[in-house]
Amino acid sequence: MLNIARLSDDKVDTHYRGLSLSSHFQPIFSIAHGRAVGYEGLIRAHRPDGTAEPPAGLLSIPCNGRECLDLDRTCRTLHVHNFARQATGEAWLFLNLNSQYLVSEQPDIGFTRDLLQTSGIAAHRLVIEIIESEVSDHAQLKHFVSHFRQLGCLIAIDDFGAGHSNFDRIWDLEPDIVKIDRRLIQDAGQSRRVERILTGIVSLLHEAGSLVVVEGVETEHEALVAIAANADMIQGFYFAKPQARIDAEQSFATTFDNLLRGQQWQSVKRNADLQHYVSGIEGLFHRAVTHFVTHQHFEQSSAVLFSDPRMVRCYLLNAEGYQVSRNVYAPHYQQQMNARFAPLLCGDHANWSHKHYHYRALKQPGIIQISRPYLSVADSRMCITVSQTVVVGGTLYVFCCDLNWQEP
CATH class of the missing domain: 3.20.20.450 (EAL domain)
Structure with a gap:
């Protein structure tokens, strides 16, 4: 001992x-x-x-x-x-x-x-x-x-x-x-x-x-x-x-109280930063959705959004989450597409029902949904998805567009 x-x-x-x-x-x-x-x-x-x-x-x-x-x-x-x-x-x-x-x-x-x-x-x-x-x-x-x-x-x-x-x-x-x-x-x-x-x-x-x-x-x-x-x-x-x-x-109670308040403030600030980041896109997105309802031409409707340099792609899902359109890419983004992820770039017939931007849109019909930043499987880049349900010809769709997300 x-x-x-x-x-x-x-x-x-x-x-x-x-x-x-x-x-x-x-x-x-x-x-x-x-x-x-x-x-x-x-x-x-x-x-x-x-x-x-x-x-x-x-x-x-x-x-x-x-x-x-x-x-x-x-x-x-x-x-x-x-x-x-x-x-x-x-x-x-x-x-x-x-x-x-x-x-x-x-x-x-x-x-x-x-x-x-x-x-x-x-x-x-x-x-x-x-x-x-x-x-x-x-x-x-x-x-x-x-x-x-x-x-x-x-x-x-x-x-x-x-x-x-x-x-x-x-x-x-x-x-x-x-x-x-x-x-x-x-x-x-x-x-x-x-x-x-x-x-x-x-x-x-x-x-x-x-x-x-x-x-x-x-x-x-x-x-x-x-x-x-x-x-x-x-x-x-x-x-x-x-x-x-x-x-x-x-x-150390005061120390941790201050830290927890600070963490809550950071969370609020990040949400505000996210809202600020997409604030300019909501008007364009509303115009694109309205155009789609009126003209029922998804690619032309998507083009309304491509004036924003952050725009990456648009795609259309049905109520079950299946992608019923091809990915429509912004012309300025097509030049940046990485061929290494070619097997994932085509979204035809993919099912995205497990994604938050799909089920949140279904849960709140007609209201624009904005996702948190996440890694897109389509090209392995961080993005934000804006989505909303829309009814065209008696059929419900979820209109989606992805924005490129740059870390602050």
């Missing part, structure tokens, strides 16, 4: 190869609750002269798998004992587990059980963080995950989205929590395209039954992106840096 030295009633440390090791804890916040619901234990090392030893330097000291496992256990023991000495209510303790050496060395699996017993920490308050991409022996990894679950611990996949992470492990390991790698939130903070990808990843993880933590949040904008992506929890320097002592009484 770890040889710990008591520094005070709420703090202990230990020594390893001439270094002094201590625990720091970074809070993990529930966005909905606006408070810390967990703390990640992080190791800090100092040389005898008091200067800090970087974590990479500490982790490079062990010479083999057994020594790496011993250091890993030393860190976990230190974190558990320091956490147990502080007032944290029912908060979780997130512990990084070096699953690579756990699998390669195959130690006695009773270590964590004994650690919980000696510290007095309930198993359900321990979240075991695993970097799933580190381990090639998946069967052995599942064996250890099953052991921790039987103890009553929660399982978290760490750094998801980095390296060789894939959803196969998520389906198989069924983690309680998935922590999104910080690189993804940094990229999402700079790119609307990556932001949409992040939202999709969070949605898939929720469908898999996992809660989602976005870690590495360092700016207000990144926090807003994480909230907009529907993450459950959030962690990063923007809220709090790791500290040796946990201040469970510190309130």
Whole structure:
């Protein structure tokens, strides 16, 4: 068992190869609750002269798998004992587990059980963080995950989205929590395209039954992106840096109230931007629909819209969603068409009944519908679809036109 030295009633440390090791804890916040619901234990090392030893330097000291496992256990023991000495209510303790050496060395699996017993920490308050991409022996990894679950611990996949992470492990390991790698939130903070990808990843993880933590949040904008992506929890320097002592009484309610209001304002602004973007097209669209009702010539009616440089294509659907006209392209857009997507450019007899612009038009007959930006299967470009039902010769149609969408 770890040889710990008591520094005070709420703090202990230990020594390893001439270094002094201590625990720091970074809070993990529930966005909905606006408070810390967990703390990640992080190791800090100092040389005898008091200067800090970087974590990479500490982790490079062990010479083999057994020594790496011993250091890993030393860190976990230190974190558990320091956490147990502080007032944290029912908060979780997130512990990084070096699953690579756990699998390669195959130690006695009773270590964590004994650690919980000696510290007095309930198993359900321990979240075991695993970097799933580190381990090639998946069967052995599942064996250890099953052991921790039987103890009553929660399982978290760490750094998801980095390296060789894939959803196969998520389906198989069924983690309680998935922590999104910080690189993804940094990229999402700079790119609307990556932001949409992040939202999709969070949605898939929720469908898999996992809660989602976005870690590495360092700016207000990144926090807003994480909230907009529907993450459950959030962690990063923007809220709090790791500290040796946990201040469970510190309130972050105002911070999260402001962020949630900011996210709502951004959503309103994006809707306003979208409305502004298409404001000039509604008059043209009304003229085109009226022309079609009067003359019953779809291609001529579509030409009314092509004076707008954003216009891409027009097409006509029936009530069942089948495309009953060919795609009519704006002349200025035909020069930009990408031959690589030739198999998808022809929409004849395609069925678009599953698309929002079709069923929304049917739900509100005679009212112009404007979609959110989405990726068009026709040419793999972002677009907005304007649609409306129209009755011609006793038959109901949905008149559609696509506008090219450029990210702000």
